[in-house]
Amino acid sequence: MSEKRIEAQLSEKDYRFRDLSLHGNMWKVVLMVCLPLALYQSLQQIFSIMDTMMASHISALSVSAVAYLNQLNQILSAIGNGLAVGSGILISRAYGTGDYQLVKKRVSTLYAIALTSGMVILVCILPIVGPFLKFCGTPDELITIGSSYFRVQLFVIVLTFMNAVYISVERARGNTRKLLYLNLFVIMTKLILTAVFVYILNGDLVMIAYASLASQALMFGLAMLSIFDMKNAFAFSPNAVTLKGDVTVPMIRQSIPVMIEKALFAYGKTIVNTMAAVYGSLMVGALGVSNNLGGITTNPQAGFQDGTAAVISQNYGAKNYERVLQACYVCAVYCMAIGFVISGIELIYLRQLSGLFASQDASFADLIGQVYTYEALGAVPLGANCAAAALLYGLGKTKLTLFINFSRVFVFRIPVLWFLQNNTSIGSMSCGIVMFISNTATSMLSLIIAWVVIRRFKKQYMPKEKAVHK
Secondary structure, eight states: OOOOOOOOBOOHHHHHHHHHHHHSOHHHHHHHHHHHHHHHHHHHHHHHHHHHHHHHHHOHHHHHHHHHHHHHHHHHHHHHHHHHHHHHHHHHHHHHHTOHHHHHHHHHHHHHHHHHHHHHHHHHHGGGHHHHHHHTTOOHHHHHHHHHHHHHHHHHHHHHHHHHHHHHHHHHTTOHHHHHHHHHHHHHHHHHHHHIIIIISOOOHHHHHHHHHHHHHHHHHHHHHHHOOTTBTTSOOGGGOOOOHHHHHHHHHHHHHHHHHHHHHHHHHHHHHHHHGGGOHHHHHHHHHHHHHHHHHHHHHHHHHHHHHHHHHHHHHTTOHHHHHHHHHHHHHHHHHHHHHHHHHHHHTHHHHHHHHTTTOHHHHHHHHHHHHHHHTTHHHHHHHHHHHHHHHHTTOHHHHHHHHHHHHHTTTHHHHHHHHHHOSOGGGHHHHHHHHHHHHHHHHHHHHHHHHHHHHHHHHOHHHHHHHO
């Protein structure tokens, strides 16, 4: 019995983008795909920073609660984000290969898996929020002020799972400018709601969470306008959802290392926050603010990483092997330039930036500035790390990215922080110094791994190059 054929067409725009990705000038391709993603990631970071600033209007302790609980949210969100990244690689590869039936099946099945995963998390954790936060090592004072906030965030996570899939699918088809406009609208809505809840209605942290819920629901509602197109290869169709191994197994196999990687990275941050808590709750808040300031640099770098990974995957699927490496090199130049320029500007205006989060607390502002100064020094090396990660993701080598990010937190960060705390007299500045050490060491590790992968890639896929040189 033959399998029922599913309609899986491309729009004229999808055909044009595929041709550009496979044959266009690589500097232009990477910039066109990644710049909107970088701006989108930057807007996401700005919205996170605005959240922190508005939380500081409530109290300094609220800043620490938001910083800590957001790390726990990221652990749970790692499942949806891992699915989106890992499966998105395979969607891009099928797109580059020209197998649009497979694109349709993978897209539809991915939406179904993401929704199911989000609902399972909600049902399992919502009834036991207090014990769950205690199990995660959350300080008692942060549980008291933040448990209701976290309950609402669990509903937000379900929507972010679906939105992460939508973003991954649109990224694969090159609709990054559309994502930029959509997210700009959603983020502005979120900021307006948060400002009204905090400054006009004098709300607490729960109201900030409700603003997040409303913004994510709005994004999903807008996404649904293009999700349900039965004929388009990148839209959802119930008929295309399948549990067959040739579709689902590669997606799950590719996604699991990414899920573990993102969950461990976020969990590692909560361990660092717990270790930093020995210097007081304000140090936890300073670390959170420093991460936000660092994100102004690293988030646009991550936008170039994600976009380049999609371009690499498409060209890998189309067997354009020289363009695979070319995209990686172009990404490295862009990402390192971003790190140098943005982190440099932040260091110049660090006193003013720190003051925005300190709610007129001069000692808190100084603490933020001291911690971030060390973190900023690793921005340029992290640009090279992003290019290496883009190559590994694009080639589907997610086990290697898992190893790199595991090492970043559990080899270069947590043990080093423990050593600095217990064997030196550096004191609270250990929290800043360890960020520089871990980011720089991680970048060196990723470059070594990328060098080995590139050598093997050339040997396997580009043997003609050796023959020409002979």
